[in-house]
Amino acid sequence: MGTMDNASLPIRTLINGSFQPKVAALDMLRIDVLHPVVSGNKWFKLKYNLEEALQNKCTSILTFGGGYSNHLVAAAFAAQQANLASIGIIRGIYATATPTLLECEAYGMKLVYVPISEYKNKQDIHWLSTKVDSLEHTYIVPEGGANSLGRKGAALIGQYIAPEYSHIAVSVGSGTTLAGIHSVVQPHQQLLGFVPMKGGKGLINEINPWLSSPSPANIHLIDDYHFGGFGKYNQPLIEYMNQFYVEHNVPLDIIYTSKMMWGMEQLLQQGYFPNHSRILCIHTGGLQGNRSIAGLLPELVDIQ
Numbered sequence: 001m002g003t004m005d006n007a008s009l010p011i012r013t014l015i016n017g018s019f020q021p022k023v024a025a026l027d028m029l030r031i032d033v034l035h036p037v038v039s040g041n042k043w044f045k046l047k048y049n050l051e052e053a054l055q056n057k058c059t060s061i062l063t064f065g066g067g068y069s070n071h072l073v074a075a076a077f078a079a080q081q082a083n084l085a086s087i088g089i090i091r092g093i094y095a096t097a098t099p100t101l102l103e104c105e106a107y108g109m110k111l112v113y114v115p116i117s118e119y120k121n122k123q124d125i126h127w128l129s130t131k132v133d134s135l136e137h138t139y140i141v142p143e144g145g146a147n148s149l150g151r152k153g154a155a156l157i158g159q160y161i162a163p164e165y166s167h168i169a170v171s172v173g174s175g176t177t178l179a180g181i182h183s184v185v186q187p188h189q190q191l192l193g194f195v196p197m198k199g200g201k202g203l204i205n206e207i208n209p210w211l212s213s214p215s216p217a218n219i220h221l222i223d224d225y226h227f228g229g230f231g232k233y234n235q236p237l238i239e240y241m242n243q244f245y246v247e248h249n250v251p252l253d254i255i256y257t258s259k260m261m262w263g264m265e266q267l268l269q270q271g272y273f274p275n276h277s278r279i280l281c282i283h284t285g286g287l288q289g290n291r292s293i294a295g296l297l298p299e300l301v302d303i304q
């Protein structure tokens with residue numbers, strides 16, 4: 001994992017002032033290009049978890065995810081790099097493994113499929129112990145790397161965020177990345193968390209305990225651009241992803257970043273941002289998940 005510690009990451013200008021007179025900058029921080037497999041925010045969330053596993057003399061990690069989970073692939077690969085065995089508890093029974101799950105197996109992850117009805121028990125250590133041979137010397141990483149070490153890792157993203165940015169946009173799943181970044185940005189920097197699921201604003205209740213003070217004025221959860229719910233999409237969103245790639249040469253993912261950028265464009269059009277705002281959109285990665293819609297993204301040839 002060490003080689004990525006001081007990676008310099010590109011920041012790309014998406015528009016300049018002449019397109020959007022009110023906004024002084026609309027840039028994208030490409031943490032998706034950090035590594036081809038342990039892409040985007042997942043590396044940051046895993047970093048200290050894996051270090052902790054090694055320090056605790058664990059020989060394997062166990063973690064959780066669905067059939068297209070970005071976290072699972074990243075965890076499988078990173079564990080292999082760290083000479084740790086890995087076990088993935090998979091949400092749902094798949095008749096045929098998805099490309100994501102096959103890739104996890106290729107990195108040595110042992111997959112344990114559990115029915116969706118049982119998956120909700122995943123924090124119950126007794127239930128878990130019935131699913132695997134042994135939990136001895138096994139370090140458990142919560143789904144999505146959503147724990148304090150995950151947030152500590154996500155806070156490292158702050159080193160790429162200049163204080164000149166007035167607004168920072170990031171996609172939200174568990175809110176781990178958002179909370180980590182919030183711990184290091186300045187109070188004048190507004191953090192826009194785009195939640196790609198229905199009722200996403202309610203996530204603030206889960207995020208609050210992770211913050212230095214609850215519901216800070218500079219966190220804004222936006223859940224208007226969920227496209228029907230987590231993992232749901234429609235033809236206009238697909239077209240938007242293709243068009244975004246043609247225009248900016250940046251591939252977006254179907255679950256998180258496409259909905260964020262779509263929402264961002266809506267907010268720009270609605271005049272949400274004050275004059276002279278400088279906006280940084282964080283590309284959190286997740287491109288491997290686009291294999292769930294392979295064939296629908298003719299422009300994004302390199303990810304199929």
Ligand SMILES: *Cc1c(COP(=O)(O)O)cnc(C)c1O
Nearest residue numbers: 173174175176177256284285286
């Ligand atoms: C996992 C993921 C997120 C969500 O991160 P959280 O820390 O769980 O909020 C956002 N974007 C992408 C591309 C992801 O893969």
